[in-house]
Amino acid sequence: MKMTLFNYAYFSHSRALDNKSLRQQVKQKYALGVRRLDNFTLCALAAVAELGTEIQAYKKLSLISCAQYFSIELIQQMLLDLKQNRAIRPLDFVATVGNAANFYIAKEFSIDGSNLFIGADEDALTKSLLLSSLELNADKEAAVILLIWQETEQERFCHALLLGDTQEQHNKYAYQPNLKYIDELSTMDLPVVLEVNL
């Protein structure tokens, strides 16, 4: 299943960076609304911002995001509050749903198409590209913003891909079947036609 990757960007931050500092950083660099947002969401917002104004060219945008873990800091804090019998704060609780980050991204960037948050570890890139392709086949004029978070104990990355349906005129672009590692994208000349199969 083919799709064209028009643009790729990423944002990363140290896991040691506190929420207030990251909020300031993202707000200053990208002029985004950041109030009450956790680091997981901020990282993704920044990654989409890095894609630039190209995303505004599409009449319809869908959002698919994929993570190995939920917002770890948020969930850990809630579990600690629970263990210590502290009251659960309502908005913190709502923020723990997987698609909370997607909500803020959709709102900030006016994404009104499909909106999906998935959890995948092995083959996360293949699975999320495949879902993107399913989405693009349903609406050839739309684009998909695909977000993939990656985390280590030291750092959190969010990769943002702007994907569209492959048209005949895209034959002139480089062709990349079975992309295995998302890091390869940073060295590719874009646009590129990706192909993914099960």
Next chain:
Amino acid sequence: MAVYIHSSVCHSACGNSYLDQSLRFTTEPNTKLEFATSIDEEQQNIRFFAMDQVPLDSSEARLFNSLTTVVKQLIKSSGLKPEELAQTALLLGSTSLDIGTLRPSEDKALGLPKIDRLSQYLQQKFKLHPFHLVINTACTASLNAVLYGKKLLEQTNIQQVIVIGCEFYNQLTTKGFHSLDLLSSEQLLAFHENRQGLILGEGIGALLLTKTQPQQKNYYRLMEGDSACDTSSLTMTAEDGSHINTVMSQAIKKSGLNANNIDLVKVHGTATYNNDIAEYNALISYFNSPPPIMALKPFIGHTLGACGVIELALLDYLLAKPTIPVADYISEQAQSIMLPFASADHAMSSFAHVLVNHCGFGGNNAALVLETVQS
């Protein structure tokens, strides 16, 4: 290409559809949870719809045993052979997943299991196709899993898809909803003018989606669906029903149908003020004369991300029955009911096209049209 619900199993407060001759549709929650929501507060009694005949706790053993059992039952009832299981993808929709089994860790930066832990477990346990993942879009999670399962079947060489919806009792979810002041202390009165909120439930639903027609007398073909994000609020959809209207109308239009073709609407019907008024507004704005509605949460509670698949499995179960469950309050307090409910003496199979509606936190709304096939 047609996609069907080939088989289904659900285990909820009503019972287990694989084991029980007749599920029990009662609106009385079967469990009372007693705990203090914080160290400063008094004990609360919170009503809950627990899975029938499964002693309540939030242990890993309970979670994995009950999940394994339901999937095993689905595989048995579907007759899938090992070589067919290897061609079967798995999509799992849930809100809380295994959160009840987690313990906080202050030592490690990555102290949590991965989101796809449950789908990976099932894929390995039953030797399914490597394509498995978890969809986590709050209360639309498992319905979205059905929508994407359908797309997988239509566009790839995957032969079958197992779609699971699961939600397990846990303190974080219960206390979280209590903090939002969304829980009813009495009944879950969906589409009642004096509704007081939702009652949580747990359960597991499992569907087998196939491209081959099932053998039973009546079954469902999945027509088209739609799903999108309402960015008006993180916690509730637009009260005027405009976003639900958009999603519903897209699902119906993509199915090649119009409002007159819909014979029944299975509402999300959580009995919160906002949800029901938003759905009500959506229905009266889209339909000149809304078709009868049906609500299942009065019998199983709100099973959050699992509700899409559990409620579809219940609809599938009801296809073989001569009547449908209707809560007593519908007839006892008819003057307070917002829209006409389908009457109990209508067989589920008599509704040719059913619109299934779901809404969720994080703004996600989803809808799906079912076609009843009578062979």
